[in-house]
Amino acid sequence: MQKKTVADIEVRGKRVLLRVDFNVPLDFYTGVISDDTRIRASLPTIGYLIGHKARVILCSHLGRPKGKIVEELRMFPIAKLLSSLIGLPVNTAHDCIGEEVQSKVETLKEGEMLFLENLRFHPEEEANDSHFAQELASLADIYVNDAFGTAHRTHASTVGVAKYLPAVAGFLMEKELEAMDNLLDDPERPFACTIGGAKVSDKIGLIQNMLKRVDILLIGGGMAATFLKAKGYEVGRSLIEEDKLNLAKQSLALAKEWRVSLLLPTDVAVAEEIGAEASTRIVPITNIPPSSYIVDIGPQSIKLFLGELGKCRTIMWNGPMGVYEISQFAQGTRALANCLSTLNATTVIGGGSTAEAVQEMGLTDKMTHVSTGGGASLRFLEGATLPGVQVLLDKAES
Numbered sequence: 001m002q003k004k005t006v007a008d009i010e011v012r013g014k015r016v017l018l019r020v021d022f023n024v025p026l027d028f029y030t031g032v033i034s035d036d037t038r039i040r041a042s043l044p045t046i047g048y049l050i051g052h053k054a055r056v057i058l059c060s061h062l063g064r065p066k067g068k069i070v071e072e073l074r075m076f077p078i079a080k081l082l083s084s085l086i087g088l089p090v091n092t093a094h095d096c097i098g099e100e101v102q103s104k105v106e107t108l109k110e111g112e113m114l115f116l117e118n119l120r121f122h123p124e125e126e127a128n129d130s131h132f133a134q135e136l137a138s139l140a141d142i143y144v145n146d147a148f149g150t151a152h153r154t155h156a157s158t159v160g161v162a163k164y165l166p167a168v169a170g171f172l173m174e175k176e177l178e179a180m181d182n183l184l185d186d187p188e189r190p191f192a193c194t195i196g197g198a199k200v201s202d203k204i205g206l207i208q209n210m211l212k213r214v215d216i217l218l219i220g221g222g223m224a225a226t227f228l229k230a231k232g233y234e235v236g237r238s239l240i241e242e243d244k245l246n247l248a249k250q251s252l253a254l255a256k257e258w259r260v261s262l263l264l265p266t267d268v269a270v271a272e273e274i275g276a277e278a279s280t281r282i283v284p285i286t287n288i289p290p291s292s293y294i295v296d297i298g299p300q301s302i303k304l305f306l307g308e309l310g311k312c313r314t315i316m317w318n319g320p321m322g323v324y325e326i327s328q329f330a331q332g333t334r335a336l337a338n339c340l341s342t343l344n345a346t347t348v349i350g351g352g353s354t355a356e357a358v359q360e361m362g363l364t365d366k367m368t369h370v371s372t373g374g375g376a377s378l379r380f381l382e383g384a385t386l387p388g389v390q391v392l393l394d395k396a397e398s
């Protein structure tokens, strides 16, 4: 990786401001944390810093408090969970800047941790206010960013602080960037992308960037309807993005020109309504009833897609194949996840819903990499430079 990591600098005895993305799903009423993946994902960085006798000042956002104190969004339960996962005490503070925090930092000993309060209680965080960034930076000697999931945001704790402190990547940040870099730079071929999810408009940048790079592009999910429509099929009541029909046509034409095998479903599961009670019918794409919605890819399409993926050495998957939240519409998504988990290939999963589907099936460990940052990985694979990564020191810099 081009960026310096925490392993490239001396951290012993130093005060390290560690930005993590511990924006975990937290039940607003019960305070129960339903998924601790993001916390576990940063344990290597935290463990390294503790092991190397740094004084660790952790900070994160949680939820959307919109610049105000929201009692239910305090970091305390997160710090408590971290403490139980790492088996060490984690001190907390009532704010992320100010006198109380400063004095707590002063008493922090080597190998100890202090977890700051939710960064987004201050509107200055999301505004990337330079004074606020400076105050955060004044707590530490070094800044380490492990918050890949927030790296596409230009906030005080992801971008602003790097102006005032030497800034390096944590190990999660490094792992995420290496997995994504590998897809863009030199993937082992054949290389396939499977793209699904709700809307073409969310993923058109991804489709356009990946079209240039892949051998095979498989399209499923809700967005397949717009592509099917662009090819002249009737898609019933499925959501069509009229203003994206031309982009879909353009992508189909480019695929042909660049000899990319772009495949759409050949059959689909349809339902009269999208709800837990709905039943499905399998129909060929030539015969989608006007009264129905496409809710999943069909068995013939599953066979076709899995057959293609079986030939590949590298696979990127972003976006569920159907409305997977409803179990009778989850066949395509499940089949795909199962297939990728058994392949002898590099498998990289991006997208929040996709990662969630894989996690629910207990297959996360069977993939090469499941990204902790849906939005950030999408931006990266669209070809964008992530602001939170850009500000980190290059390996060559001193």
Ligand code: ADP
Binding pocket: 196, 197, 198, 199, 202, 220, 221, 222, 223, 294, 295, 296, 318, 319, 320, 321, 322, 323, 324, 325, 350, 351, 352, 353, 354, 355, 374
């Ligand atoms: P990710 O978070 O993995 O990037 P998206 O956010 O693009 O994925 O899309 C996820 C959503 O797409 C899910 O809520 C799922 O229900 C929806 N979806 C998938 N297929 C369909 C479909 N055929 N019709 C409507 N919604 C769909």
Ligand code: MG
Binding pocket: 351, 352, 353, 374
């Ligand atoms: Mg999503």
